[in-house]
Amino acid sequence: MTNREEIENGRSAIAEAEHWVVKLGSAVFLGDSRQLDRPVFTALIEDISKLLRRGKRVTLVSSGAVALGREHLGWPEDGGASIPCLQAYAAVGQSRLMQLYADEFVHHGHKIAQILFSRADLDARRRFLNARMTLERLHQMGVVPIINENDTVATEELRFGDNDRLAAMTCGVVHADMLVILSDVEGIFEVEQASDGSRKFGERIAQIEADDPHLMEIAGPSISGVGTGGMTSKVQAAQxxxxxxxxxxxxxxxxxxxxxxxxxxKDVGTLIGADRDAGLAGKKVWLGTGARPVGRLLCDAGAVRALRERGASLLPSGVLSVEGAFDEGAVVELSDEHGVAFARGISVYGSSDIERIAGHHSDEIVGRLGFRILDTIVHRDGLVMI
Structure with missing residues (x-):
């Protein structure tokens, strides 16, 4: 556990945050009866409005469309877990969700805007930047953006996984400096694994660093039955x-x-700390959050060390093999020889060209390809560690 002085020092960074991304889980504003908990919802909007009056920017990421759709249709039992059914519930519930927000925010003098993202919207850098410009303009207009995944048309291959991850990626889109994930639990708790496999919860953890290996050990699945994410997804979003x-x-x-x-x-919830000075900037924000790899490069141990320890670029000599077919400028995943991913970057060459120069020195590129773009396969300026 963290002592009181460390907690106060860690939370002092919150006072400096100017742009908050706040994620509201469906379990927060749906009561135990799976009906809208109006007092809780009203209190949350009042709370957000107070943040706005403090001069903070707030971007909301809200779950709830599927749950509200099912609630509106009487919680049907048949076929409720199939993708077509979930998409239909989202179509019914999304308009209700936005109407709830509009009705509450208007009491505080705020207008709202609906933003629906699919995974593909953040895969492409141009669309990522377009989303950033739209959200920036909305904030300049004094409008509160409310983001949700476009569940009605999203396929399994094009999903974020859950809105916790979407909230984390939104931080990169809007240049946020604070993420708050509101759920149905008080925070992250110490956990003991019993001999029968059950989990016994201990004290709440007030503060822990994102790179602490203990963090993933104590995360667990959803227990509310309303949302799709558990504590594991929230910890991954924080990372x-x-x-x-x-x-x-x-x-x-x-x-x-x-x-x-x-x-x-105040000592509320669990603060998962981050090194602000080590944060990504520029296109590396997109690489680290929005971009999805279309291929993979397996690297030898020397290349892995050079990239991790010295911040080097990936040279042809460090590539063992290529997986996938892609063009130059594509986003690729970098893995060690055991297949464990450790970085993501923009490939200078296409996959067929990389196959011809993999394992060779950079001064052999022209002889093997007949041209040379750069001496590197992935330049360090287009590379992020994961």
């Missing part, structure tokens, strides 16, 4: 945000005034 130097607080959304308490640096 994505940490790559950009963004800290995350995981807290209980039903706690009245929870956002104000976080802003006031």
């Amino acid at each position: 994505i945000a940490a790559r950009m130097g963004v800290p995350t607080v995981i807290a209980r959304g039903k706690r009245r005034g929870v956002l104000g308490e976080i802003a006031d640096q």
Whole structure:
């Protein structure tokens, strides 16, 4: 556990945060009866409005469309887990979700905007930047953007996985410096594994660093049965945000005034710390969050060490093999010889050309290809560690 002084020092960074991404899980504003918990929802919007009055920017990422759609249709039992059914529930529930937000925010003098993302919207850098410009303009207009995955048309291959991950990626889109994930639990708890495989929860962890190996050991699946993500997905989202130097607080959304308490640096929830000075910048934000690899390069041990320890570029001599067919400029995953991914980058050459120069020195590129773009396969300026 972290002592009191360390907690206060860690949470002091929250006061400096100017742009918050707040993720609301469906379990937060749906009650135990699986009906809308109106008092909780109203209190949350009031809480967000108070943040806005403090001069903070707030971008909301909201789950709930599928749950509200099912609730509106009487929670049908047949076929509820199939993708077509879930997409139909999302189509029914998304308009209801946005109407709820519009009705509540108007009492505080705020207008809202709906933004629906599919995974492909953040894969391509141009679309990533277009999304950033749209969201920036909305904030300049004083409009609160509310983001959700476009569940109605998303396929399994084009999904974010859950809105926790989408919230973390949104931090990169909008240049946020604070991520808050509101759920149905008070934060992350110490866990003991019993001999029968069950998990016994201990004390709440007030603060932990994103790169602490203990973090993934204590995360667990969803227990509410309403949302799709558990604590594992929230921890993974916090680790994505940490790559950009963004800290995350995981807290209980039903706690009245929870956002104000976080802003006031109270010991609420679990703070997952990040090194702000080590955060990604420029196109590396897109590489580290939005871009999805279309191929893979297996690298030898020397290349892995050079990239990890010296921040070097990937040379042809360090490539063992190529997987996938892709053109130059494609995003590729870099893995060690055991297949464990450790980086992501923009390939200078296409896959067929890399196959011809893999394992060779850079001064052989022209002789083997008849041309040379760069001496590297992935330049360090287009490379992020993961």
